[in-house]
Amino acid sequence: MTKELMRPLPRTWWLRKQNYLVFMIRELTSLAVLAYAVLLIGIMLVASDEASFSGLFDFLDSTTGVVIHVGLFVFAMFHTITWIALTPKVLVLWRGDEQIESDVIAGANSILFLVVSGGLLWVVLG
Amino acid sequence: MSSKPDRTAPLLWLLFSGGGTASAMLLPAMVVVTGVAVPAGWVAEDDLLSLIRNPLTRLVLVGLVFLFLFHWAHRFRYALVDLGLGRLGNQAWLFYGTALAGTIVAAVAALRL
Numbered sequence: 565m566t567k568e569l570m571r572p573l574p575r576t577w578w579l580r581k582q583n584y585l586v587f588m589i590r591e592l593t594s595l596a597v598l599a600y601a602v603l604l605i606g607i608m609l610v611a612s613d614e615a616s617f618s619g620l621f622d623f624l625d626s627t628t629g630v631v632i633h634v635g636l637f638v639f640a641m642f643h644t645i646t647w648i649a650l651t652p653k654v655l656v657l658w659r660g661d662e663q664i665e666s667d668v669i670a671g672a673n674s675i676l677f678l679v680v681s682g683g684l685l686w687v688v689l690g
Numbered sequence: 691m692s693s694k695p696d697r698t699a700p701l702l703w704l705l706f707s708g709g710g711t712a713s714a715m716l717l718p719a720m721v722v723v724t725g726v727a728v729p730a731g732w733v734a735e736d737d738l739l740s741l742i743r744n745p746l747t748r749l750v751l752v753g754l755v756f757l758f759l760f761h762w763a764h765r766f767r768y769a770l771v772d773l774g775l776g777r778l779g780n781q782a783w784l785f786y787g788t789a790l791a792g793t794i795v796a797a798v799a800a801l802r803l
Contacts, residue, residue: 594766597713602792609799611743647714680716
């Protein structure tokens, strides 16, 4: 066994710099993704009968439901923006000898996001 | 530390990024549906119910639950490690097990509709 020579970090290291804080919030947006998955499971569980579904529909219509959704929306958008900002680092494309600029890749993903969002709302509300 | 190659790591990273992409593209609009369209009355209760009961919607929703949960499991587990809570974060089974259990519940619920 080798001895670990890692310097211990205080648990509040991520509060020291704005960059670190943004990183931590970005990682914690996964909790909003979890919360929405739980809501989707709940929706499918109650959709088997009209009365239970009505109960859930009333909850979504309540102040609590709306407040929760405001929080979810902020976290979801934070996730979308930071995720799209990372796409050029993951997706490195070349046109001949020329690397496609990161703004083009992030821009294409932003457009895709808008199209997909519009499409989803059109399917549900249209 | 084990020196054995971890064969599940690439799969878990794939699910993390699949779930990250799916939620980045779809989650804000989905939140608008349940958080704005429903309270604002833009969508009727019966219409939303029949949309959810549609077999294609159910298939998509189960797929999204699967990706969302595995995205959460992977990202949250490492966030806990970064927060100095490695003892909890390294209990991999707890997170992936929760994700798998949630997916099974979603699939069973979808099949019973």
